[in-house]
Amino acid sequence: MKGLVTLITGGASGLGLACAKRFSQQGARVIICDLPSSKGKDVVQKWDAISHTSSQELDLQADKLAAPQNFRVNKKNTDEKNTSTSIIDNSPNDQNNQGQGPMFFPADVTNEQQIQDMFTQIKQKYGRLDAVLNCAGIGVAFRTYNINKRSMHSLDDFKRVLNVNVAGTFNVIRWACHIMADNQPDSQGQRGVIINTASVAAYEGQIGQVAYAASKGAIVSMTLPLARDLSNMGVRVCAIAPGVFHTPMLASLPAKVRTLLGNMVPFPPRLGNSDDYAHLAQAILENPYLNGEVIRLDGALRMPP
Numbered sequence: 001m002k003g004l005v006t007l008i009t010g011g012a013s014g015l016g017l018a019c020a021k022r023f024s025q026q027g028a029r030v031i032i033c034d035l036p037s038s039k040g041k042d043v044v045q046k047w048d049a050i051s052h053t054s055s056q057e058l059d060l061q062a063d064k065l066a067a068p069q070n071f072r073v074n075k076k077n078t079d080e081k082n083t084s085t086s087i088i089d090n091s092p093n094d095q096n097n098q099g100q101g102p103m104f105f106p107a108d109v110t111n112e113q114q115i116q117d118m119f120t121q122i123k124q125k126y127g128r129l130d131a132v133l134n135c136a137g138i139g140v141a142f143r144t145y146n147i148n149k150r151s152m153h154s155l156d157d158f159k160r161v162l163n164v165n166v167a168g169t170f171n172v173i174r175w176a177c178h179i180m181a182d183n184q185p186d187s188q189g190q191r192g193v194i195i196n197t198a199s200v201a202a203y204e205g206q207i208g209q210v211a212y213a214a215s216k217g218a219i220v221s222m223t224l225p226l227a228r229d230l231s232n233m234g235v236r237v238c239a240i241a242p243g244v245f246h247t248p249m250l251a252s253l254p255a256k257v258r259t260l261l262g263n264m265v266p267f268p269p270r271l272g273n274s275d276d277y278a279h280l281a282q283a284i285l286e287n288p289y290l291n292g293e294v295i296r297l298d299g300a301l302r303m304p305p
Helices: 014-025 040-045 047-051 055-063 075-079 112-126 155-180 210-229 255-264 274-286
Strands: 005-009 029-034 103-106 131-134 192-197 235-242 294-297
Touching: 005 014, 005 112, 005 155, 014 029, 014 047, 014 055, 014 274, 029 040, 029 112, 040 047, 040 103, 055 274, 103 112, 112 155, 131 155, 155 192, 155 210, 192 210, 192 274, 210 235, 235 274, 274 294
Parallel strands: 005 029, 005 131, 029 103, 131 192, 192 235, 235 294
Antiparallel strands: none
């Protein structure tokens, strides 16, 4: 990990923030991409304190957040066009020194111009990009049709979830490859690694998860074709399918529901910690023979309806 240039989308909170913390501690240079309305600026300003906070404490802080902005997509953000992005803050430390505080790029993963501008600046500053971890995502909870209310699932909500979780992920990947193609290959011919975030909902989507499950099923299905597409340039692609984790998205559920979900996990009988996810992401980066694989990280949980 030491010296790797890593980009984490959705890195201002939850799973992405845990990865930023772990990667930095392992000596990587971390770039966080999140919405302008996220806490990304605060994260880099308070990095010294965050880096000394345990993953459990970060998860408890996430529990106190109810549907934070960086896990929502509002019309203003998704419709914004031709808005240039720039690094708006650095940690107090010298950013040229590996393993220190992250850099923050405010950008919407669905906005072509913003993402292009971000990668242009990454190329100019670092000259390369070694790894991308796509954690940006949203979810909604609606039945396809509610017979009691005589209401149907909004088509706009369905398209919005797919746009962020699928098209946004792909948008980041295609521009990342543009930079990775110029990397000098290592001793095994590897130029980069891409890790996407799926979900166990791709396999056992629950009631009200049709949009979210569809988007995460797409991430699962994209994994092998992406790995095959990029094999000739030496870029590996894997995906992680987490179960029920301490995240800001889950924090919108009542505490009793979160406790019930944790108790459903066979072993260990708890919600996943954000660092459990970050630990697996690190293992994927470090194992050169992992490619084209979707790895469930769920404590053997199989979700009921």
